[in-house]
Amino acid sequence: MKDHILAHAWVSIASAARICLLTLAAVLTAFPTHAAKVPTGIADPDVAIHDPQYSDPVFWWRMSSMPKDVFEPDPYFYWPPAVIAGSNGPFIPLAAPAQGSIDPAALEAAAKWAEANKSTALIVIHRGKVVLETYWGGAGPDELASGRALTRGITPLLLGFPVADGKLKLDDPIGRYIHEWKDDPRGRITVRQLAQNESGLEVAPPSSATHVPGNKDLYLAYAGDVVRAALAYDLTSKPGSRFDVAQENTQLLALVIERATGQPIQTLFSERVWKKIGAADAAFQFDRPGGEARVMCCMRATPRDWARLALLIAQGGVWNGVQVIPTGWIKTMATPSDRNPNFGIGLWLGSPYNANRSYFEGQPGVIAQPEPFLADDVLMMEGGGNREIWVSPSKDLAVIRLGTQVKGWDNSYLMNTVIRGIKS
Numbered sequence: 001m002k003d004h005i006l007a008h009a010w011v012s013i014a015s016a017a018r019i020c021l022l023t024l025a026a027v028l029t030a031f032p033t034h035a036a037k038v039p040t041g042i043a044d045p046d047v048a049i050h051d052p053q054y055s056d057p058v059f060w061w062r063m064s065s066m067p068k069d070v071f072e073p074d075p076y077f078y079w080p081p082a083v084i085a086g087s088n089g090p091f092i093p094l095a096a097p098a099q100g101s102i103d104p105a106a107l108e109a110a111a112k113w114a115e116a117n118k119s120t121a122l123i124v125i126h127r128g129k130v131v132l133e134t135y136w137g138g139a140g141p142d143e144l145a146s147g148r149a150l151t152r153g154i155t156p157l158l159l160g161f162p163v164a165d166g167k168l169k170l171d172d173p174i175g176r177y178i179h180e181w182k183d184d185p186r187g188r189i190t191v192r193q194l195a196q197n198e199s200g201l202e203v204a205p206p207s208s209a210t211h212v213p214g215n216k217d218l219y220l221a222y223a224g225d226v227v228r229a230a231l232a233y234d235l236t237s238k239p240g241s242r243f244d245v246a247q248e249n250t251q252l253l254a255l256v257i258e259r260a261t262g263q264p265i266q267t268l269f270s271e272r273v274w275k276k277i278g279a280a281d282a283a284f285q286f287d288r289p290g291g292e293a294r295v296m297c298c299m300r301a302t303p304r305d306w307a308r309l310a311l312l313i314a315q316g317g318v319w320n321g322v323q324v325i326p327t328g329w330i331k332t333m334a335t336p337s338d339r340n341p342n343f344g345i346g347l348w349l350g351s352p353y354n355a356n357r358s359y360f361e362g363q364p365g366v367i368a369q370p371e372p373f374l375a376d377d378v379l380m381m382e383g384g385g386n387r388e389i390w391v392s393p394s395k396d397l398a399v400i401r402l403g404t405q406v407k408g409w410d411n412s413y414l415m416n417t418v419i420r421g422i423k424s
Helices: 002-030 057-064 104-116 148-164 191-195 216-222 226-230 248-261 265-274 303-314 329-333 413-420
Strands: 081-084 119-126 129-135 282-286 379-383 387-392 397-403
Touching: 057 216, 081 265, 104 119, 104 129, 104 397, 104 413, 119 303, 119 413, 129 303, 148 191, 148 248, 148 265, 148 329, 148 379, 148 387, 191 248, 216 226, 216 248, 226 248, 248 265, 265 282, 303 379, 303 387, 303 397, 387 413, 397 413
Parallel strands: none
Antiparallel strands: 081 282, 119 129, 119 397, 379 387, 387 397
């Protein structure tokens, strides 16, 4: 009996202590625990401790291990790799000198210009054969090279599979797949609007990498949970009313595809595209070990495998006579969107001519092109540092340039120089 009374007493004490702790927690949440005013630009600690960004060890490892050039990171910074398994097939055949279909002087001029403009690789493919392949600055054909925002063209390419398989429709609301937004206005964005950068989701204001509080793009790039980071963006305009290359669009599109297909994006890419075109292993970056692939930037593949991808697009998704990408999907990707005649689904369109293409509707252009392309059907994938893939199906031509950013970039020079050299 005595033991029973004692036990009952301890339960009462524990309950009282729990009530006190909950009360204290409520007080601490309601009132600041710091006496001094928090300076501008510094996160309020009482807010920060409840912010997932501040309890993310992967994010803080990346912040504390940042490379000298955050735009061109050293290989260590791409940890952990989300491997896209390849099959290591033979490369695209090299054209014999006697079979050259492009004037050697034009190819020489293109290579000279590329070298003078900080290029690391230049590959030209015409009529299914390599007519030029050259490297600078220690780069090589079999070394992984970051495509930076070239990567943003991969996920829209893969969107064709669930569409063709009947697992989703372009005009489906994304809330059907992103259950977190099922009852949220953001869930009414359509798959098409997301893929065409017409989602209406916010474009985060530019901010230094040293400024952490509220820096959504920084957290999207470095977070240990990239899905949570992408879901943090707000709706700032009516879906379909603006064209803005918002960073989160591609990451959310990948989430839609994964949930519609039941496959991780890197597995889908490997099985249905990468192995079939004979590419070597490539990699996205996982947000954390065993986590989600980050797909809005920085897939790493060899220059030759970026060239394979370019040729696949130029040939309408056909590789060695086999339809790899669903029939008609490249044409769908190349169909102008409602808000931007120079953008379709993941691909930029060279026509109509635009001397300064903008990434954000109503803002000044950032991609200078002094003259129109000499083919009306030029399609482009492009990434930071003036990484570019140009293709013209009518010319049976693909040009790939990798390298770093230069002032005075001319987005028409390489493609037009090569087109001018095509022999009849």
